[in-house]
Amino acid sequence: MEGPGAPGVPWKRHIVRQLRQRDRTQKALFLELVPAYNRLLEKAELLARISEKLQPEPNDATPATHQGPWEEESEPDSDQVPSPTTLRMKWQEEEEGLRLVCGEMAYQVVEKRAALGALESTLEERQSRLAALEARVAQLQEARAQQTRHLDVQRALNVAQRAAYEGLRAQAGLQEAALRRHEEEARDLLEWLVQRKARAAAERNLRNERHERAKQARMSLELKKAAKRTVSISESPKTVGDGIREMAETVTLAAEPLSLETEAGEKWKRPFSFKKRRGHSVGGAPEQRYQSIPVCVAVQPPTQVQDVLNAHLSEVNAVCFGPNSSLLATGGADRFIHLWNVVGGRLEANQTLEGAGGSITSVDFDPSGSQILAATYNQAAQLWKVGEAQSKETLSGHTDKVTAAKFKLTRHQAVTGSRDRTVKEWDLGRAYCSRTINVLSYCNDVVCGDHVIISGHNDQKIRFWDSRGPCCTQVIPVQGRVTSLNLSHDQLHLLSCSRDNTLKVIDLRVSNIRQVFRADGFKCGSDWTKAVFSPDRSYALAGSWDGALYVWDVDTGKLEGSLRGPHCIQVAERSLGWWLQDTCAWLPFLLLHRAGAEPVWPQCCSCLRRRHEERLRGDKGQWLLEPWKFHPWSRLVQRPSQYLGSSCFRRVD
Template sequence: MAEGGSLCRRRWKRHIVRQLQQRDRAQKALFLDLVQAYNKLLEKSSLLDSFTEKLQAETLDDWRRLPLRPTQEAADPVMGAVLDSATPLVSLKRSHEGHMVQLQTINGELAYRMIEQSALLKAREATLEEQRGRLASLRGDLSVAKAEWGQLKKQAEELSHKNATLKEAYETLGKQHLQKEGEFRQAEEKNRLLVTRLVRRKAEAAEDRNRKNDRINKDKLLTTLELATKRMIEVEPEPEEAKVDVKEMPSRDVPELENGARLCKRPFRSASATSMSLTRYMDVFKGFFDFRMKRGNSFSTASEHQYCYIPTCVAACLPSTVSDEQEAHLSEVNAIKFSPNSGMLATGGTDRLIRLWNVVGGRLENMQTLEGANGGITSIEFDPSGCHVLAATYNNAAQLWKIGDCKSKEILTGHTDKVTAAKFRSTRHQAVTGSRDRTIKEWDLGKGACSRTINVLSYCNDVVCCDTIIVSGHHDKTIRFWDSRGPHCTQVIPVEGTVTSLNISPDQMHLLSCSRDNALKVIDLRMHNIRQVFRADGFLCGSDWTKAVFSPDKSYALAGSADGTLYLWNMETGKLETSLPGVHRSSVNAVDWGPSGMYIGSVDRCRKVVLWR
């Protein structure tokens, strides 16, 4: 390092010497001609001075030797010639004096130039000294930079060595990764084959078990029928007064119980026998011959009566007129739902209230208000018995009420964003909720705890349940299917818009979805494909929570538009059957079709609930 510094200093010294030599040469070349001319002039001046002195001395000597009178000078021709010869000397002296003056002037100018050049030389010497100081500082900086460069070079060498080591390790890991990936693919293929075999074997076992159960049930049914035909059932005749009362009841309203509870109205519709399966026949005969529910001398509770009077819809009535309309809430109404027996209607809005309405003779009678919700209501659902109400709220929770109790019975917390849907499973002891926090949760209502959480990639706007399958509609324009017995999504069906609602048909064979592309889609749950798409001129999906439903007999699809009009499509023809305008003055948020098929309910943003018939 020291040798390099000394070599550099020697180079800089030689460079400075060369620069000074070049400057001396350039300045010397400028004044060399001038100095030579000045020297020549000085030599000529000195020669002329000496020549003039000699001439003057000789002239004076001659003049002294030959003193003459003026008359003699004029008379003597020789003296006249001498005087004539002295005349050029005078002129020569004058010219010499003129040359001397010129030379003195030039000498003064040259002296002035010499002074200027000496001042310039001093300034240049000062600049040179400054440059030398700067050069010395730059040499110091250069030595520091060289030292840093040496350190950085060493660090770069160390890093390159480490990089080479890491590269070798990365290549080794890459080879191991490829090997492990191949092994993983082989294991995944084996796993897939094993799962396929397991599913096939389970399906075969399930079919075998179903066949055995069918045989056992048939045998039991035949045995029960034989015993029933042999058993005598005593039925006490009803008094004449009771018969008269029954005849005078055109609407078939059930009388009130002792505790004041009103039983639900039972509009009767005959069911087609050809549409009933063997399992349905078995359930009906079991109900007839279940001795716990004999029609003889027995008593039952209100809930048992509600189970007994659940209506069966064979053909839904196509609505055409408004049966009743009420201002239901203090602000926007988001949800509406009929009870399983169609005798009760529930509405929920952003005022944090759930209102229960009795549907009596086509009129809405305010029955009860359920309070205690911690946020606006987004979804309402009745349990299969019609005794409990489950609601989703803006306050990141779902709440459960029992009909007759004003306060909430259970609060299901655990979501981190507003809950958009809350639905019961096959019983009132299980429920499913969907939220904007990208999760779906399954709940054990007996324990009031979450039994499973499903993480999704998008907001969940609605959920429905059928047997062991959970179906969810999402903001990313997809419908996902989840098996409650497995951790992963089993099927994804893309649609062309954000899914706002889902509704499953009573036979659980078709799914109706409403989306923001202003279309309703019917999905075949057996083939998992879109079977029909319903559109209409003027139909606009008003929000991300707009609801659409099937009719109870699955003959029609119903949805409300942003302009307040209700649209009904025919499932068989796929065309618009009718529209119901002019009642709602704002966007229809939700609709529902009563299980009896007689009534339709709709709610809008202007706090109105309308009952159609």
């Protein structure tokens, strides 16, 4: 153990370092002062010795009484010995010179003292700075010690975290092994399930094939029996008060087989399967009730305005006809939905639906025509029941305005698209969102097929979503932001309108663009511009920015023409609509604009309709039969079962 005087003690080393540091910093200040002061002391000591020699002693009263050695030496030459007076004067002069020297040296001492004071003040200032720096060094040393302790703690924590990480890593390895094992088991189960499903499907296909062969044989037998007999109907017009002449007409029709079970075939054959009835027979069987069946024969573009009215207080944003084409719904920026009855090509006010939380952007009827779904600016879609003025349900969940809301093929499901980059499926029975599809771009419009949801987006893409799966099945790029989508009634073609001022027809069977429609002067003026097919998919229509309506022939791809009505503002339209009336080719066209006026454009039929009235008397009422004589160039829709609404048979009680 070292003693207090050992050189290795830290505080002694510290003192030595401080002294050396002080010597280095202060030595230069006194290098000139100390030698000067030493010289002054030497001169002062010399003057003191000289003064002592010059002062006479008391016993030197007479020079003879005391003879020094110099007197003995100077005896031979007594004439050259200076007198005491001379020596005294000489000594006085030397004393005066020494006094002058001492004064000068005293002045220099004063100056040196002043310089020494300045240097001492500088030394004190530097000592104070040194003390502050020493305090700062102490603080830094304390902080360093604290950081060292913190570093030690962090190292300990890192060691613990590393140990935990190693444990978690080992556990993750075990979990991954278990996951791989479960995935292999799932694949095995899936393969087993697929094989089982394939066997079940093969067995079901075999049973269906047997059943179909039996059904075809039975149908062939029935057709052969039905072809051997004919049914004739004698027609006599109803006698009315204005004196119409009686006339007769015989119509011979082959009886349709009653065993057809498909919906389209059953609904198509019923209006033309006439049975001979006895007009006044009491024991006859009750007549068959016919459902309401609309039939689209052919269409042509509209030619003139049929009706104009002020529908809303502000902009009209959306329009939609009901399934039976006798009811029209319009929605606008005034937050109201107006229902209109279509009577003889005119619009008559029916009802006003209230309770919308924002401007209406889209309106749609359900397949039964009993409910209306509307998209609004208040980040929600709302549901009304026809006949009730207030909203029935509010479908909230979007974070931005809802741009489109459409029913699916059932009245209990709906789809909405929004500018929050999501597409949502809704269960209307429970009023909750059953699925949310996140997309990378704004959704401007949606349409629904049997098992597919099609959405048009702001990133110039049309996306297809399988309603039975979670993923996007297909993406079709277009040149321009998609503003609207319209699905043909046969669900085989899709019409899109985009901001590159073109309309595109997409064949959904091969998933490619079949046709592109352009026209000089046609310009898509907004992100909500709508384009529609005619019911028989013969024409495509869209409104331009200047208020004109452009019509293209889908078959030839040529522009049929442009119609310029009362709308002459920049945004020509928000929504378009075709509608069916009395199963003939009446397809008026609605063009909406900012002023709120709503013109209806009628079109020219390509069929010559001739009405005959035949009274078929029964037990509970009368039926009026209204057949037509078709033009040779008329077209029939491929799926007449989709047009549910007005019928060629109307009940008169």
